[in-house]
Amino acid sequence: MAHNHSNEDGSIGTSLHGVTAREQVFSFSVQEDVPSSQAVRTNDPTAKFALPVDSEHRAKVFKPLSFAKPHMRAFHLGWISFFTCFISTFAAAPLVPVIRDNLDLTKTDIGNAGVASVSGAIFSRLAMGAVCDLLGARYGTAFSLMLTAPAVFSMSFVADAGSYLAVRFMIGFCLATFVSCQYWTSVMFTGKIIGLVNGCAGGWGDMGGGVTQLLMPMVFHVIKLTGATPFTAWRFAFFIPGILQIVMGILVLTLGQDLPDGNLSTLQKSGQVSKDKFSKVFWFAVKNYRTWILFMLYGFSMGVELTINNVISGYFYDRFNLTLHTAGIIAASFGMANFFARPFGGYASDVAARLFGMRGRLWILWILQTVGALFCIWLGRASSLPIAILAMMLFSMGTQAACGALFGVAPFVSRRSLGLISGLTGAGGNFGSGVTQLLFFSSSRFSTAEGLSLMGVMAVVCSLPVAFIHFPQWGSMFLRPSQDGEKSKEEHYYGAEWTEEEKSLGLHEGSIKFAENSRSERGRKAMLADIPTPETGSLAHV
Amino acid sequence: MAIHKILFASLLIFSLIQSIHGAEKKERLFKDLEKGSLEVTTKPSREGPDVVLDAGKDKISITWKLSSTGSTKEAEFKTIKVKLCYAPPSQVDRPWRKTHDELFKDKTCPHKIVAKPYDKTTQSIDWTLERDIPTGTYFVRAYAVDASGHEVAYGQSTDDAKKLNLFNVQAISGRHASLDIASICFSVFSVVALVVFFVNEKRKAKIEQSK
Numbered sequence: 001m002a003h004n005h006s007n008e009d010g011s012i013g014t015s016l017h018g019v020t021a022r023e024q025v026f027s028f029s030v031q032e033d034v035p036s037s038q039a040v041r042t043n044d045p046t047a048k049f050a051l052p053v054d055s056e057h058r059a060k061v062f063k064p065l066s067f068a069k070p071h072m073r074a075f076h077l078g079w080i081s082f083f084t085c086f087i088s089t090f091a092a093a094p095l096v097p098v099i100r101d102n103l104d105l106t107k108t109d110i111g112n113a114g115v116a117s118v119s120g121a122i123f124s125r126l127a128m129g130a131v132c133d134l135l136g137a138r139y140g141t142a143f144s145l146m147l148t149a150p151a152v153f154s155m156s157f158v159a160d161a162g163s164y165l166a167v168r169f170m171i172g173f174c175l176a177t178f179v180s181c182q183y184w185t186s187v188m189f190t191g192k193i194i195g196l197v198n199g200c201a202g203g204w205g206d207m208g209g210g211v212t213q214l215l216m217p218m219v220f221h222v223i224k225l226t227g228a229t230p231f232t233a234w235r236f237a238f239f240i241p242g243i244l245q246i247v248m249g250i251l252v253l254t255l256g257q258d259l260p261d262g263n264l265s266t267l268q269k270s271g272q273v274s275k276d277k278f279s280k281v282f283w284f285a286v287k288n289y290r291t292w293i294l295f296m297l298y299g300f301s302m303g304v305e306l307t308i309n310n311v312i313s314g315y316f317y318d319r320f321n322l323t324l325h326t327a328g329i330i331a332a333s334f335g336m337a338n339f340f341a342r343p344f345g346g347y348a349s350d351v352a353a354r355l356f357g358m359r360g361r362l363w364i365l366w367i368l369q370t371v372g373a374l375f376c377i378w379l380g381r382a383s384s385l386p387i388a389i390l391a392m393m394l395f396s397m398g399t400q401a402a403c404g405a406l407f408g409v410a411p412f413v414s415r416r417s418l419g420l421i422s423g424l425t426g427a428g429g430n431f432g433s434g435v436t437q438l439l440f441f442s443s444s445r446f447s448t449a450e451g452l453s454l455m456g457v458m459a460v461v462c463s464l465p466v467a468f469i470h471f472p473q474w475g476s477m478f479l480r481p482s483q484d485g486e487k488s489k490e491e492h493y494y495g496a497e498w499t500e501e502e503k504s505l506g507l508h509e510g511s512i513k514f515a516e517n518s519r520s521e522r523g524r525k526a527m528l529a530d531i532p533t534p535e536t537g538s539l540a541h542v
Numbered sequence: 543m544a545i546h547k548i549l550f551a552s553l554l555i556f557s558l559i560q561s562i563h564g565a566e567k568k569e570r571l572f573k574d575l576e577k578g579s580l581e582v583t584t585k586p587s588r589e590g591p592d593v594v595l596d597a598g599k600d601k602i603s604i605t606w607k608l609s610s611t612g613s614t615k616e617a618e619f620k621t622i623k624v625k626l627c628y629a630p631p632s633q634v635d636r637p638w639r640k641t642h643d644e645l646f647k648d649k650t651c652p653h654k655i656v657a658k659p660y661d662k663t664t665q666s667i668d669w670t671l672e673r674d675i676p677t678g679t680y681f682v683r684a685y686a687v688d689a690s691g692h693e694v695a696y697g698q699s700t701d702d703a704k705k706l707n708l709f710n711v712q713a714i715s716g717r718h719a720s721l722d723i724a725s726i727c728f729s730v731f732s733v734v735a736l737v738v739f740f741v742n743e744k745r746k747a748k749i750e751q752s753k
């Protein structure tokens with residue numbers, strides 16, 4: 001059985017390899033069989049691509065300024081779609097000072113709507129992995145964009161707190177594009193560079209949460225200039241994100257391509273690799289305690305980021321008596337830091353792994369997340385504007401880098417349930433955001449400033465469990481790897497996800513290959529002691 | 543990275559300017575203002591128990607003059623600023639409308655009605671409730687402002703406990719038939735376009751497979 005993993009190229013230290021469910025060992029159909037059989041025949045298929053590709057026709061280089069078909073085009077369509085969805089989900093936040101007057105909202109109403117806006121994605125992110133498998137990344141993205149566009153437009157009809165909450169809930173479903181975007185890039189780019197590619201796609205998409213804080217007040221202002229009253233102007237302003245979604249959806253469907261060799265529906269299936277059982281994949285994801293620690297950790301890095309997107313503009317507007325426009329600029333800076341902060345976090349994780357192995361990755365994750373949370377505490381306590389802005393910027397960089405660093409650890413938690421774990425982790429981010437908004441920003445019990453500091457404290461406390469993530473083959477923050485001959489092997493850890501029966505059928509071969517390639521997570525000292533096996537070859541790294 | 547540094551630096555400078563500007567206002571408190579120097583009366587166009595005035599349509603007739611007890615600071619009065627203020631029921635669970643003693647922080651009276659130069663006669667205005675007034679319970683307050691723009695005295699149409707003589711306003715919905723129609727059109731287009739693409743591709747795939 002041909003397993004065409006970019007593992008063969010040596011996915012050493014790759015942060016986000018296979019972050020989605022696109023890998024052969026799991027669910028539903030696999031198209032990889034087709035390219036592989038073609039590639040064996042001749043070199044010609046690779047020559048027709050603009051970028052150098054591997055045997056699976058995944059791009060081996062990342063050229064952000066290129067729009068070459070199909071790889072770079074997929075990257076750009078993917079991250080811009082994700083970016084557009086972030087704009088729509090948080091479009092209401094900078095306009096809340098106007099909306100709360102129009103709809104006569106209380107602080108509780110606003111807080112609950114904020115919780116609702118991030119809750120929908122918990123379910124849609126889990127479902128999106130399956131949708132991408134069945135229909136391809138293009139339709140996964142297009143479904144997300146074009147089926148939630150009506151929700152964005154329906155802000156015209158909103159008349160009270162209840163309908164406002166319902167609409168924000170429905171708009172929130174579109175954050176599933178995170179999964180489809182990462183899925184698409186994982187199919188298009190080889191394992192060696194997937195860390196950087198996914199970090200850029202994730203970070204640049206997250207920037208949408210910042211851009212919306214600038215865009216919406218500007219659009220609102222322009223519409224008011226044409227003579228509309230404020231209470232009509234804000235409703236009309238929502239047409240912009242709505243139209244952007246439709247445009248992106250059409251672009252994705254017309255310009256995009258599911259796989260390097262074509263679209264899912266037109267590629268012939270020459271043979272079917274055995275599909276993995278969803279129940280098994282689900283069970284191994286749920287049974288692994290590390291999944292739940294990552295779930296909680298992401299809830300307090302990405303979760304905190306999502307919450308801030310909802311509350312920060314209003315906070316600066318109310319506390320420091322700024323105009324809507326100025327508050328928007330400051331709030332936007334928070335989201336814009338994603339441009340380099342998240343890729344930096346992934347990169348820092350990779351560097352730490354090179355030196356100290358998985359233990360380095362865990363320490364980096366803990367350090368970045370805790371430092372970010374400490375600055376969040378400071379932000380809540382800052383009573384002068386310049387200090388508040390400084391605290392906010394440092395906070396944003398720490399937290400967003402932590403998001404990037406977390407996805408440096410996630411791909412190693414499981415091989416069999418890789419996609420589901422990334423979906424669960426993503427959902428954890430939204431869950432954490434819902435919890436923090438509910439606890440600290442939905443009632444008059446705490447002022448927003450107190451809420452920010454308390455959220456920072458909670459984030460510090462909830463980042464501590466990273467110390468409990470222990471890999472027998474690599475160790476944890478405070479414990480050495482297991483000395484036991486059997487358990488200290490990567491093969492043992494990843495092989496444990498398959499039953500003897502399945503192993504006898506050879507179903508676990510992909511996991512074994514991955515295990516061999518993941519030996520780099522032992523760090524430099526261990527690597528120098530080891531004789532590199534033929535498969536891993538050089539220690540070439542991203 | 544360089545652009546980001548510039549943006550960050552300019553934000554810092556900008557906010558420093560803003561905070562310096564705010565510093566001079568920090569000292570002045572509401573309780574230092576002379577109370578009741580002005581007598582303010584309001585008469586909504588529709589009165590009665592349970593009457594709710596419509597923003598954009600109904601009017602309020604407001605009159606103000608120097609109170610019968612006179613004022614020690616009358617010589618400083620330059621302008622009278624009349625504002626629409628939230629009564630306590632509209633401030634519940636809404637910290638952005640909170641009453642603070644520091645004048646620069648106080649959010650009780652955000653809506654400006656009119657500003658007229660002070661003369662010793664009785665002044666009045668017939669004011670139509672503007673279309674951006676939110677739903678709520680209100681009263682009217684008139685601040686007497688001196689030549690440097692600082693408030694020195696005030697009078698309001700209600701009592702100290704802010705219970706008497708309040709009136710209710712219902713905001714406009716902000717909805718518009720044309721907006722509703724445009725919204726429906728775009729939404730339908732979005733869903734239909736997706737379905738058309740989907741069906742088309744499935745059809746093409748079937749044709750290719752049958753070849």
